[in-house]
Amino acid sequence: MSNEIQQGTSDNTSVMSDEIWQDTSDEIQQNFTCEICIEPATLSQKFGHDANCVHNICFMCIASHIQSKIDDNICTINCPELDCEKTLIPMECRPMIPSSLFVKWSDCLCRSYVSTYKSCYCPYRDCSEPILNECNVATEKYACPACKRLVCYACRAPWHAGFRCSKASRETDENDVRFGRLLVRMQWSRCPKCGQAIERVAGCQFVKCRCRTSFCYLCGSQDCQHTRRNIVIIVMNIIITIFFMFIFLVGVEGNRN
Secondary structure, three states: OHHHHHHHHHHHHHHHHHHHHHHHHHHHHOEEEOOOOOOEEEHHHEEEEEOOEEEEEEHHHHHHHHHHHHHOOOOOOEOOOOOOOOEOOHHHHHHHOOHHHHHHHHHHHHHHHHOOOEEEEOOOOOOOOEEEEOOOOOOOEEEOOOOOOEEEOOOOEEOOOOOOHHHHOOOOOHHHHHHHHHHHHOOOEEOOOOOOEEOOOOOOOEEEOOOOOEEEOOOOOOOOHHHHHHHHHHHHHHHHHHHHHHHHHHHHHHHHO
């Protein structure tokens, strides 16, 4: 009887030892050592960006790596593994990092994107939204995408219809403002030298002010593509006129003979 009890006890001890060893073995297999902090971590905390970017790095070290780069104003972040050239994608790393860090990273990328374009801020105090010139259009008048009010992109001020930037800041009279709006509505132009309003009734786009300044009626420049095109057209018309006059004179001379 005692032998049977001893045998049973021995078998139970052996089974328990096997279970403990198996549990310990499973626990060892489910853990890994982070290559950065050299601390053990579970496989659920193992970094994996994609199939070609899986390393023994824990989430905490990945978050610290991203945080340090953002603090240095670096938005395009590569994998911390020395031999890996993968660029980390915020959406792929989102489950591995705190939500506050994800927001900072996204804001950093947005600022980096905006900085590649010419931009200004809406001058109205109740708006102040950024305005991007994404198409690199050479124009001064923009509509704020948020408040829809017109903005002068050249001087970063509210749109001053009919007035140049240097003069608009000094205009306070309501009549001047109304005249400026009338000038825009009637599509008049201003002399780039004296600022006199000019209306072109007909003829060439290259006009001359009473101050003897010649300029393009369309853009106000004294040397632009409109001016050059008009000059070419005028020269071509002169050449064609001379050519037909020559043909006419030759014909008249031939009839006389």
